[in-house]
Amino acid sequence: MSTQMNTPRWLAALTVAAAMALTPLAPASAATITSVSTVLGSAVTAPANTVKTTKTTDKLNLRKGPGAQYASLTILKKGTVLNPSGKTSGKWRQVKVGKYTGWVSADYLKTTVGVAKAPAVKPIVGPNRWIDGTQPIYTKPSSASKRLMAQTGGTGVTLLKSSGKWSYVQAPTGRGWIESSSLARTKAKASGHSTTHRWTTSTANVRKGTGTSFASLGTVPANQKVAYLKTANGWSQVKTTRGTGWIKNTLLTNIEYRAPRPLQPMTKSMIKDVEKRYGKGLIGVGGSRSGSTGHGGGLAADFMIKNYSSAAGVKAGDEMAKYLIANHKKLGIGFIIWRDKLWLSYDGQWGAYSKGGWGKHLEMSRGWNVTTRHMDHIHAEIASSRALK
Numbered sequence: 001m002s003t004q005m006n007t008p009r010w011l012a013a014l015t016v017a018a019a020m021a022l023t024p025l026a027p028a029s030a031a032t033i034t035s036v037s038t039v040l041g042s043a044v045t046a047p048a049n050t051v052k053t054t055k056t057t058d059k060l061n062l063r064k065g066p067g068a069q070y071a072s073l074t075i076l077k078k079g080t081v082l083n084p085s086g087k088t089s090g091k092w093r094q095v096k097v098g099k100y101t102g103w104v105s106a107d108y109l110k111t112t113v114g115v116a117k118a119p120a121v122k123p124i125v126g127p128n129r130w131i132d133g134t135q136p137i138y139t140k141p142s143s144a145s146k147r148l149m150a151q152t153g154g155t156g157v158t159l160l161k162s163s164g165k166w167s168y169v170q171a172p173t174g175r176g177w178i179e180s181s182s183l184a185r186t187k188a189k190a191s192g193h194s195t196t197h198r199w200t201t202s203t204a205n206v207r208k209g210t211g212t213s214f215a216s217l218g219t220v221p222a223n224q225k226v227a228y229l230k231t232a233n234g235w236s237q238v239k240t241t242r243g244t245g246w247i248k249n250t251l252l253t254n255i256e257y258r259a260p261r262p263l264q265p266m267t268k269s270m271i272k273d274v275e276k277r278y279g280k281g282l283i284g285v286g287g288s289r290s291g292s293t294g295h296g297g298g299l300a301a302d303f304m305i306k307n308y309s310s311a312a313g314v315k316a317g318d319e320m321a322k323y324l325i326a327n328h329k330k331l332g333i334g335f336i337i338w339r340d341k342l343w344l345s346y347d348g349q350w351g352a353y354s355k356g357g358w359g360k361h362l363e364m365s366r367g368w369n370v371t372t373r374h375m376d377h378i379h380a381e382i383a384s385s386r387a388l389k
Ligand SMILES: [Zn+2]
Pocket: 001, 002, 003, 295, 300, 301, 302, 378, 379, 380
C-alpha cells in the first residue's frame, strides 16, 4: 500500500512561478518568408506555406486611376515589389507600394508563387526547463484537453514553443502542453527523491544476492538510511551496517525518512466517510507513514480493496473511486490513484499513471507490481491547500 509521490503543487506553483518570464521560441506559424511581400486582399487564397510576389517587369508609372489618362503618382523601378489590393479594372490593378496606393497596368506585372521556408528545426540538445512540482501535461494548451501525463517535480524537459500561458515541451514520456508557470529555468536542488540513498520502510534482510534464497548478512531496522549502489531483478544493492548486500525494492524508498505527521483532520473525515459507506468492501485502510510525501504528511489514505482482482472487487473499487470523485470538493481531495490510472481534481480527468510519468521514481526505486500500480488499493490524497483549512 505504498505510494511515494510529491503532493501536487501545481496550484501553488501557479502563484509562485507566475512572475517567471519564459522566453517563447518563435511559434511554428512564424515561418521565415522568402519574399518581402505578402498578398493583400488577393482573390486567390494561396495554399499554406506559399507566398505570392508581384513585381514590375519594367520602369512604370503608378497612376491615380485605372487608365493611362490618369496622372502619375510616381515612377516605379523595374523589379519593384507591389502589394495588389485585389481591386481591378480591365487590365489595370490597384496596388500598394510604399506610401502610395495607385493603379498599374497588368501588362507590366509578374506574379510568382514562392514557398515559405520551413522554420528551422532546432535539434533537441537536452532539457532547458524543469518541472516545478508534479504537473499535468495535455494534448492541447488547455486543461480541458486530454491529459497525456503528469510529470514529477524536477523532471527536465525541452521547451519547444510557447503560446500564451501554455508551453509545448518534450518530456521524458512524450510531447505536450504544460502551463508555462509550471516550468522553472533552473533545476531544483532537491527533488525529494534521492538518487544516492534509500531508506528501509520496515525491518529488512540484507542478502548476498537478488533473492530470498541467498543468505542474509543480517537485518536492518526500519527507517535506516543506506547508500544506494544499483538495482537488479527488483532488488537494490546497498551499503548497510551489515555490510554491502541486497535488499528487496519493496522494502526501500528513495524518500528521506521523516517522522510522519499524524492523519490530518480532512484525511480522518475522508476515511470515516468511506469506511461508513464502503467498509464491507475494504480489508483495511492505510494512512500516516513515512516514505511518501502524502502519507508522511498525514494527507493520504490507502483503501485496500477486498478481492481486488475479482470482478466484484474491481466494481467495489470503481464505486468507491466514483464516490470520492463526486465528493472531492467536500472531502478536499486533490488526486486519486486506482488501477494504474491517476485522477486529478485540477482537470477532473483520469489519465495514465505508471506510463504517465508521475510514477517514474517508483519505477526506479521499487519497480511496478500490484501495489505500486495501485491495482489492490485506492490512494486518495487531500490537497495540501485544503488540509490547512
Ligand atoms: Zn497510498
